[in-house]
Amino acid sequence: MLTPENRVISKRKIAIMKSTENLNTNYLDRETEKSREKTILKMDFGNILIVNTEKQEIKLVDNNKITQLIISVKETGLSLAINAFEINIHAAEELNFSSKTIKMSASEKIEIKTDGDLECKIEKDCTSEIGGTCQSNAKTQLIRANLGNVEIKANDDVRLDGERVLFNCD
Numbered sequence: 001m002l003t004p005e006n007r008v009i010s011k012r013k014i015a016i017m018k019s020t021e022n023l024n025t026n027y028l029d030r031e032t033e034k035s036r037e038k039t040i041l042k043m044d045f046g047n048i049l050i051v052n053t054e055k056q057e058i059k060l061v062d063n064n065k066i067t068q069l070i071i072s073v074k075e076t077g078l079s080l081a082i083n084a085f086e087i088n089i090h091a092a093e094e095l096n097f098s099s100k101t102i103k104m105s106a107s108e109k110i111e112i113k114t115d116g117d118l119e120c121k122i123e124k125d126c127t128s129e130i131g132g133t134c135q136s137n138a139k140t141q142l143i144r145a146n147l148g149n150v151e152i153k154a155n156d157d158v159r160l161d162g163e164r165v166l167f168n169c170d
Helices: 004-036
Strands: 038-042 048-052 057-061 067-074 077-082
Touching: none
Parallel strands: none
Antiparallel strands: 038 048, 048 057, 057 067, 067 077
């Protein structure tokens, strides 16, 4: 039989049990929150998507453990790294690249093709270093120095072949 004293003790026990449940729930919430720092999703073909909220990064790793994609948020801004077999970008109207520095590298070939005009505007110096032959073919060729000399240097002969070679003529 419950006496008034036992009821008070029982109420205290219930209150303690409830506060312990709250502590356990909070603890579970904290543990769940910690596990949310890194979420791993298995995808088709053995790929793994890793979302790491602590590093603020999303990473895609292939079945050979090679990182294919990293998207990370840094203090300086968004960072994107892609390691892919093939990348294709298509823009219906306009594609713009803008950066402090742009570097392109290919082990075999870089090809630029247009059905229209190609225009290069360089505010400072331009240097080309070619290990093989440099060939320029056009309907008309113009070489002009707006200020300063045009210099041609060769280790061997300099050959000019034309119907007429004109000097000091406009």
